[in-house]
Amino acid sequence: MTVSLDDLPIRADLRGQKPYGAPQAPLPVALNVNENTHPVPEDVANDISDAIAQALRDVNRYPDREFTELRESFAQYLGHGVDSSQIWAGNGSNEVLQHVLQAFAGPGRTAFGFEPTYSMYRLLSRGVGAEWLAGTRGHDYRIDPEDAARQVADAHPDVVFLCAPNNPTGTPLSLDVVEAVYDATDGIVVVDEAYQEFAPKDSPSALTLLGGRPRLAVSRTMSKAFAFAGARVGYLAADPALIDALRLVRLPYHLSALTQAAATAALRHADTMLAMVDEIILQRDRMGATLEALGYQAHESWTNFILFGGVADPAATWQALYERGVLIRDIGIPGHLRATAGTEEETTAFLEALSEVGGR
Numbered sequence: 001m002t003v004s005l006d007d008l009p010i011r012a013d014l015r016g017q018k019p020y021g022a023p024q025a026p027l028p029v030a031l032n033v034n035e036n037t038h039p040v041p042e043d044v045a046n047d048i049s050d051a052i053a054q055a056l057r058d059v060n061r062y063p064d065r066e067f068t069e070l071r072e073s074f075a076q077y078l079g080h081g082v083d084s085s086q087i088w089a090g091n092g093s094n095e096v097l098q099h100v101l102q103a104f105a106g107p108g109r110t111a112f113g114f115e116p117t118y119s120m121y122r123l124l125s126r127g128v129g130a131e132w133l134a135g136t137r138g139h140d141y142r143i144d145p146e147d148a149a150r151q152v153a154d155a156h157p158d159v160v161f162l163c164a165p166n167n168p169t170g171t172p173l174s175l176d177v178v179e180a181v182y183d184a185t186d187g188i189v190v191v192d193e194a195y196q197e198f199a200p201k202d203s204p205s206a207l208t209l210l211g212g213r214p215r216l217a218v219s220r221t222m223s224k225a226f227a228f229a230g231a232r233v234g235y236l237a238a239d240p241a242l243i244d245a246l247r248l249v250r251l252p253y254h255l256s257a258l259t260q261a262a263a264t265a266a267l268r269h270a271d272t273m274l275a276m277v278d279e280i281i282l283q284r285d286r287m288g289a290t291l292e293a294l295g296y297q298a299h300e301s302w303t304n305f306i307l308f309g310g311v312a313d314p315a316a317t318w319q320a321l322y323e324r325g326v327l328i329r330d331i332g333i334p335g336h337l338r339a340t341a342g343t344e345e346e347t348t349a350f351l352e353a354l355s356e357v358g359g360r
């Protein structure tokens with residue numbers, strides 16, 4: 001007898017739901033999940049291998065539950081006077097965000113975000129049994145401080161997500177929105193800066209707002225600029241009291257000794273690991289200009305990807321690119337597709353395939 005999910009005594013609020021499912025296909029040009037498509041430089045990879053080999057010798061023991069050295073490394077990397085008591089980390093920033101929701105949302109509580117935004121906020125909220133409340137954006141997906149504050153005050157959420165810059169649209173977010181939203185709620189405000197390293201160098205981070213705002217958290221990831229998506233390392237900076245709340249919900253020893261060793265070693269080479277960021281920005285801007293020249297509307301992006309509109313049939317264009325070995329993302333915004341900036345060759349391959357396919 002075959003059993004389906006519906007036959008199991010699953011939680012009522014999970015019945016009929018769909019899991020996160022960006023297609024993973026072994027295509028030559030994969031520009032669909034905003035990875036850094038440049039590999040880790042050889043000398044850094046060697047140093048990381050040595051660190052993992054060393055950690056392996058003690059792998060009979062549980063790892064440092066407080067990942068002390070890694071926390072210090074993140075504090076040093078972030079700067080802005082952040083110290084290690086203000087740092088949290090997890091297996092990807094997804095886990096860090098889940099910890100925030102487990103501690104501050106959960107059944108009977110709510111989480112809020114301005115859609116379209118990172119789809120995992122909704123799924124993570126559902127996973128902890130919290131209700132997701134969808135706010136709206138203005139022209140060109142921008143958020144205006146007064147409107148944002150009004151929406152948040154009306155919704156009364158326990159957790160607010162501000163994606164800065166925003167996925168899947170690439171839109172920048174100014175810090176006055178963070179300040180306005182913080183003042184409009186008694187809940188936790190998470191500024192997700194997964195793509196901050198791709199923003200203009202002089203654009204301020206929400207880290208500058210942490211002082212005196214104990215309900216503010218700024219999350220980051222090593223998956224994008226650091227080219228470390230496969231290692232699964234994300235982190236967050238906040239008041240030490242907020243970090244203590246996250247300790248209540250994490251699994252003991254949630255960061256393996258191998259992960260801690262790899263991430264600590266990678267952070268020792270932050271400059272080299274980040275060397276590709278400028279090249280990716282160059283490809284992103286070339287991609288935007290070429291998309292415009294092809295007649296599409298490329299939305300302003302401070303990330304490593306571009307959302308473009310003017311696609312007559314996104315599903316058909318996505319499929320035609322797939323058949324040419326190019327994987328991008330149909331994120332369900334009518335008339336739009338999203339593509340990650342890859343290496344120069346990958347970006348060219350995508351643009352050439354798109355101009356062949358046409359379909360505007």
Ligand SMILES: Cc1ncc(COP(=O)(O)O)c(C=O)c1O
Nearest residue numbers: 092093094118167194221223234
């Ligand atoms: C806005 C945003 N936040 C968080 C993440 C999660 O990244 P990770 O769990 O790999 O750190 C992503 C990944 O695409 C993202 O786009």
